[in-house]
Amino acid sequence: MKKLSLLLINLLFISALFGDGLETTIGANTTGYNPDPNSGDVRNALNIYIAPSSYNGFGGSVTTFVSYEIPMIDPNLTLGPEVGFAFGGNLNGVSSTTFVANVKATYYFDWMIPKMPDMFDVFVTSTAGLSVTNNSLSSTSLDIDLGDYVGGRWNFKENMSVYVMAGYGSAIGAAGITFKF
Numbered sequence: 001m002k003k004l005s006l007l008l009i010n011l012l013f014i015s016a017l018f019g020d021g022l023e024t025t026i027g028a029n030t031t032g033y034n035p036d037p038n039s040g041d042v043r044n045a046l047n048i049y050i051a052p053s054s055y056n057g058f059g060g061s062v063t064t065f066v067s068y069e070i071p072m073i074d075p076n077l078t079l080g081p082e083v084g085f086a087f088g089g090n091l092n093g094v095s096s097t098t099f100v101a102n103v104k105a106t107y108y109f110d111w112m113i114p115k116m117p118d119m120f121d122v123f124v125t126s127t128a129g130l131s132v133t134n135n136s137l138s139s140t141s142l143d144i145d146l147g148d149y150v151g152g153r154w155n156f157k158e159n160m161s162v163y164v165m166a167g168y169g170s171a172i173g174a175a176g177i178t179f180k181f
Helices: 002-017
Strands: 022-025 031-034 045-053 061-071 077-089 095-108 120-135 140-157 160-168 173-180
Touching (some): 045 077, 061 095
Antiparallel strands (some): 045 061, 045 173, 140 160
């Protein structure tokens, strides 16, 4: 978790140093950057993705997630629900099913990267919620589900995208498709 946090902080710092924006005159012969955080195309979006995961120590789980992004106060911030369903098992023949319900916050910071084409988005996301796991040993557990991820999205159509993300949480990465409204 500490390494991921340091990576995210470094990415944001580097992006701020080399951020693209409108060049403005500050003094007689000096110029500076004036990044425009309002230039993005953040809209309501439905995400469907899969991720290899490990709930309650069960290896080999695959989770299917569905999340809905709703733009919030900042034009690059979205917040919305995320639900997931995992199934899998381990080498001892123990199988499990897990239901996940999270709140997901995503911040798009591609406006800070120099000359970033509009067809690409770069984001960080955090999730927080609960997971309920039932396994074949007839035990059920309720756990807190937390995660932090960094990812990228390719907008191949005006209202459709594919994306990947990697990070720390119930899954180390995910890939999926987005439908924008």
